[in-house]
Amino acid sequence: MKAMRFLMLAAGLAMAAGAQAGDPAVGERLVTEKDCAACHKRLIGGDGSKLYLRSDRKVKSLPQLHAQVSFCATQLKTGWFPEDEEDVVAWLNHRYYHFK
Ligand code: HEC
Numbered sequence: 001m002k003a004m005r006f007l008m009l010a011a012g013l014a015m016a017a018g019a020q021a022g023d024p025a026v027g028e029r030l031v032t033e034k035d036c037a038a039c040h041k042r043l044i045g046g047d048g049s050k051l052y053l054r055s056d057r058k059v060k061s062l063p064q065l066h067a068q069v070s071f072c073a074t075q076l077k078t079g080w081f082p083e084d085e086e087d088v089v090a091w092l093n094h095r096y097y098h099f100k
Pocket residue numbers: 031034035036037039040043051052053056057058059060065068069072073075076078088092
């Protein structure tokens with residue numbers, strides 16, 4: 001019984017830690033689902049991803065990436081929870097920004 005409770009606690013902690021770090025795979029799905037790129041395409045053309053990769057891009061740190069994702073997600077009225085934004089940040093960072 002005790003061991004069971006310990007396992008459940010450990011699993012809970014692992015999940016909490018995972019949520020904090022963000023899951024890039026989930027983030028990719030969210031970005032695709034909400035079609036974040038549609039608006040960026042209108043701004044910059046191509047598939048919109050140039051916005052993340054241009055030399056004069058706005059976002060220069062992980063906290064800035066968080067702030068920008070929050071801002072855009074609000075504009076788009078995604079209804080995302082902080083954990084969802086966390087996943088999206090993880091995805092964009094993994095794919096484009098590579099902040100430590
Ligand atoms: C209503 C249009 C619009 C939508 C929808 C939108 N964005 Fe943006 N996004 C912008 C604008 C405008 C900028 C800033 C461009 C600039 O200032 O040069 C931007 C910039 C960004 C940047 C920073 C790019 C850089 O310069 O480094 C990120 C990251 C980003 N958006 C993420 C998202 C995500 C994630 C979504 C989907 C939830 C999203 N955006 C949806 C308009 C939009």
